[in-house]
Amino acid sequence: MKIIGVSCSPRKGKTTRASLERCMSAVTSGYPEIQTEIIDLAGLDIRGCVACGHCMKELKCSQEDDFNDLIPILKDPALGGLILATPVYLGTISSQCKAFLDRTVMFRRNGFLFRDVVGGALAVGGFRNGGQEASVLQIQSAMLVHDMILVGDGKPGAHFGGTVWSGHPEGMDKDEPGLATISSLGQRVAQVALKVHG
Ligand SMILES: Cc1cc2nc3c(=O)[nH]c(=O)nc-3n(C[C@H](O)[C@H](O)[C@H](O)COP(=O)(O)O)c2cc1C
Numbered sequence: 001m002k003i004i005g006v007s008c009s010p011r012k013g014k015t016t017r018a019s020l021e022r023c024m025s026a027v028t029s030g031y032p033e034i035q036t037e038i039i040d041l042a043g044l045d046i047r048g049c050v051a052c053g054h055c056m057k058e059l060k061c062s063q064e065d066d067f068n069d070l071i072p073i074l075k076d077p078a079l080g081g082l083i084l085a086t087p088v089y090l091g092t093i094s095s096q097c098k099a100f101l102d103r104t105v106m107f108r109r110n111g112f113l114f115r116d117v118v119g120g121a122l123a124v125g126g127f128r129n130g131g132q133e134a135s136v137l138q139i140q141s142a143m144l145v146h147d148m149i150l151v152g153d154g155k156p157g158a159h160f161g162g163t164v165w166s167g168h169p170e171g172m173d174k175d176e177p178g179l180a181t182i183s184s185l186g187q188r189v190a191q192v193a194l195k196v197h198g
Contacts, residue, residue, distance in 0.1 A: 001080040001197060002036070003024070003027050003036050003083065004037045004080075004081070005038045005083045007041060008037075008087070008100060009041070011042055012042040012043060019162065021038070022179065023085070023122060023182040023186040025183075026186025026190075027081070027186040027189060028190075031096055031191075031195050032036065033083075034074050034190055036079075037073065039094060039119050040177065041096045041097075042096075044066040049099075050062075050150045055106035060076065074104070079113075080194075081117060081120070081184070081192075082117050082118070082119050083100075083185070085124070086106035086122075087123070087124050089135075091131035091134055092138055093138045101142040104146070109144065113180070114146035114147070115147040116147070118148065118151060118197075119143035119151070120137040120150075120162070120186075120188065122162025123135035123139075125163040126166055126167040128165045130165075132165075137146075141181060151185070151188045151192050153185045154191075157184065162181045163178055
């Protein structure tokens with residue numbers, strides 16, 4: 001069984017990617033049987049959906065961009081969990097995250113391929129309360145439309161998902177409560193994915 005993480009920042013190797021890596025380490029910690037993979041959207045050319053309807057006929061997009069390379073990874077029947085990580089932009093998800101989510105409509109239109117995949121979300125903002133929860137909820141809305149199984153960050157907090165403050169005056173590593181949410185999110189996705197798909 002495989003859990004895929006998607007980093008939706010346009011900046012390579014920055015705070016969103018670092019947060020996702022922590023979350024994915026929590027996925028495998030204690031669950032070595034789970035394989036993980038990170039898709040990093042930084043530097044990829046993934047355009048918004050143009051509603052051409054091509055994917056109503058087949059699992060393919062009429063647009064020639066980097067999303068086509070992601071289709072084989074995402075349609076893997078071993079996919080048991082999907083974790084999306086976004087920076088907060090103006091109180092919501094990045095345009096890269098929205099473009100990615102909209103393009104995944106092809107998996108819904110071709111047999112609900114994400115049905116019962118366990119979904120989790122994390123958001124990284126420059127402010128402590130800059131829209132992390134709102135961004136997590138945006139991602140979760142899309143996951144519900146895919147008929148995925150949503151989890152939050154589980155015990156002990158059991159709230160929406162991962163919420164990180166990159167602008168902590170002493171650096172993101174000092175945002176201990178935020179970092180705890182991403183580790184708990186990873187563990188929770190792993191536990192539920194193993195129950196459902198293990
Ligand atoms: C266009 C833009 C809008 C932003 N809006 C917000 C915001 O509404 N709330 C917030 O907390 N941070 C906001 N930020 C800060 C980023 O969320 C923050 O720096 C984040 O850690 C960036 O992730 P990255 O390091 O992976 O690029 C914004 C940054 C940019 C570039």
